[in-house]
Amino acid sequence: MNMSIENKKNRFAFIIPVYNHAATVAQVVKDAQALRFPVFVVDDGSTDNTYDQIKEIAGIQILRHQQNQGKGAAIMTGFAAASAIADWAITIDADGQHYPQDAMRLIKAIPKKTQPIVVGARANMVGENVPWTSRFGRKFSNFWVRISGGPALLDSQSGMRIYPLPEALNLGTKARRFQFEVEILVQAKRKGVQVIETPVRVNYNPNGERISHFRPFVDFLRNSSTFTRLIFTRIFPPR
16 A cells, blocks of 8 residues: 555545445456455345355455335445445446546545545547446536535546545435535535545447446436425525
8 A cells, every 4th residue: 555645544444335236346346355445335225136246255344235215225334334344335327337546546646634525527428339328427416416506526426436434424414315515515615614626547348248227317306306305504504
């Protein structure tokens, strides 16, 4: 491990939320393990053979939801478990779009004596290999995060992040599905937790087996509901 990171006396752990990503999750887990941080995999009620792909991997902790509760709920489960042994949680998606080794870029971006959320801004989000839902969703989300009183970011939908623990558990985030990842940025800004970005790579391999569970219509409605609530509470702060 890099000496400058050791000298910070901070402990990091990976949290990998997974739902029906049997084809990719094992390799993601093994790539994360190469960094020698603890790895928590949260199986959010998968109905395929995701669990069979990871149950024999030594040295990881698997947490399981009996039923699908949503990505945000899986991340919160991971936060609670990791907070017992780590000061920071590194989240990455299980679909193979992230390069776990890029976590070192995020760690090095943490300023001294601060505890920010660090978002990995995905580079090269253009071209035919990038799903239109990802391109549109990022622009949509960036705009409404800012309008809701959150930070101005290039990639508010990136799932590769570092969160300070236990602070991230106590931001009052209500959403528990995909919307969790945008709401927590707004809640962080409101509560004085710094949010910063640093570039990371993204892999949208046209020959790969990447599976997205984002449903454009349903999740657009859920996003709209979340942003409506956040804007309302920005205008009329609760006492």
